[in-house]
Amino acid sequence: MEIPIINRIRRMEPSLATLLILTVGAIAVIGLVAAITAPVTDLVGDTQWHYVSAFHGLGATVFLLGSTIAVYLAWRLYTGQLTAFRDLKWLTAFSAFMSAVTIAFGNWIYIAYRAAGGPRSYFLGTLPEIHEIFFEFKEFIALFTLPMMLAATFLLWRYGPGIVKHKELRAAASLSVLLGWVYMILAYVLGAAITKLRGV
Amino acid sequence: MNTVSEAYQEPPALKFSTGVAMAVLLAAAIGLLSLGLANIYSAIDTGFRAAITLNSGIGPYSGKEVFLFAGWFGSWMVLHFALRRREVNVKKWFGVFMGLMFVATLLVWPPVFAVIADAFMGG
Numbered sequence: 001m002e003i004p005i006i007n008r009i010r011r012m013e014p015s016l017a018t019l020l021i022l023t024v025g026a027i028a029v030i031g032l033v034a035a036i037t038a039p040v041t042d043l044v045g046d047t048q049w050h051y052v053s054a055f056h057g058l059g060a061t062v063f064l065l066g067s068t069i070a071v072y073l074a075w076r077l078y079t080g081q082l083t084a085f086r087d088l089k090w091l092t093a094f095s096a097f098m099s100a101v102t103i104a105f106g107n108w109i110y111i112a113y114r115a116a117g118g119p120r121s122y123f124l125g126t127l128p129e130i131h132e133i134f135f136e137f138k139e140f141i142a143l144f145t146l147p148m149m150l151a152a153t154f155l156l157w158r159y160g161p162g163i164v165k166h167k168e169l170r171a172a173a174s175l176s177v178l179l180g181w182v183y184m185i186l187a188y189v190l191g192a193a194i195t196k197l198r199g200v
Numbered sequence: 201m202n203t204v205s206e207a208y209q210e211p212p213a214l215k216f217s218t219g220v221a222m223a224v225l226l227a228a229a230i231g232l233l234s235l236g237l238a239n240i241y242s243a244i245d246t247g248f249r250a251a252i253t254l255n256s257g258i259g260p261y262s263g264k265e266v267f268l269f270a271g272w273f274g275s276w277m278v279l280h281f282a283l284r285r286r287e288v289n290v291k292k293w294f295g296v297f298m299g300l301m302f303v304a305t306l307l308v309w310p311p312v313f314a315v316i317a318d319a320f321m322g323g
Binding site for chain 2: 132133136137139141143144147148150151154159160166168169171173176
C-alpha cells in the first residue's frame with residue numbers, strides 16, 4: 001500500500017527529510033512526555049516568565065537542530081560535493097529566522113533575569129563569576145549568530161547554485177554557517193548551564 | 201526515486217561580483233565590532249551607559265543592540281554600493297573578515313573587555 005506522505009519524504013533530499021523527521025519526532029516525544037507526566041503548569045512553571053523561558057529554550061533547540069544539519073551541508077559545500085543546494089539555502093534561512101526568534105525571546109526573558117530578586121542578583125550575591133563572565137559572554141555571543149546566519153543566507157540566495165563552482169566564495173559561505181553554529185553552541189551550552197543553576 | 205547523481209545538475213556561473221559577498225561579510229563583522237566597542241565604552245563612561253539604556257527592563261543591553269544593528273546595516277549599505285561592481289580578492293578579504301570576527305569575539309569576552317576598560321580608566 002502506498003502512503004502519499006511516505007512517498008513524498010522518500011523523494012525529498014536526505015537533509016530536509018531528516019529535519020522534518022527530527023522536528024516532528026522531537027515535538028512528539030516532548031509532547032508525549034509532557035502529556036503523561038505533568039500538567040503543563042508543572043512542566044513550565046506558573047508565572048508568565050516560565051512560558052517566555054520555555055519558548056526561548058524551544059526556539060534555541062529548534063535552531064540547534066536546523067543549524068546542525070545546515071553545518072553538515074555546508075561542509076559538503078566547502079568540499080565541493082554538495083548536491084542538495086536548495087536544502088542548504090532553506091536550512092540556512094531557517095537558522096537565521098530561528099536565531100532572530102531566539103534572540104527576541106532572549107531579550108524578553110532578560111527582563112526577568114535582571115529583575116530584583118532574579119537570577120542576576122542571586123549570582124552576584126553567591127557566584128559573581130557566573131554572571132560577570134559566563135552570562136555576560138552568553139548574552140553577547142548569542143547576538144553573533146544572527147549576522148553570521150543572515151550573511152550566509154544572503155550569499156547562498158544571492159549567488160545561487162553558481163557559488164558551488166567558485167571555490168573561495170563557497171568556502172566563505174560555508175565557513176559563515178560554521179561560525180554561526182559555533183556561536184550558537186556556545187550560547188546554548190552557557191544558557192542551559194545558567195538556567196540549571198538558577199532559573200527565572 | 202531519483203538518486204543523488206541523477207538529481208545533480210551542473211551549477212551556472214556567478215551572477216554577481218565577489219564585492220557583493222565581501223560587503224555582507226565585512227558589514228556583519230563591523231556590526232559586531234560596534235557591539236564590542238559600545239560594550240567597552242559603556243563600562244568606561246557611566247553617562248554613555250545611561251544614554252544607551254533605551255529600555256529599563258534590559259538596561260544598557262538595549263542600546264548595545266542598537267549599535268550592533270546600526271553598525272551592521274549601515275556599513276552593509278555603504279559597502280554594498282561601494283563594492284557591488286568590483287571583483288575583490290576573496291581569499292584576502294575573507295582573511296580580514298575572520299580577523300575582525302576574532303577581535304569582535306575577544307571584545308565581548310569579559311576578562312578581555314574588563315582589562316581594556318580598566319586600562320582606559322587608569323585602573
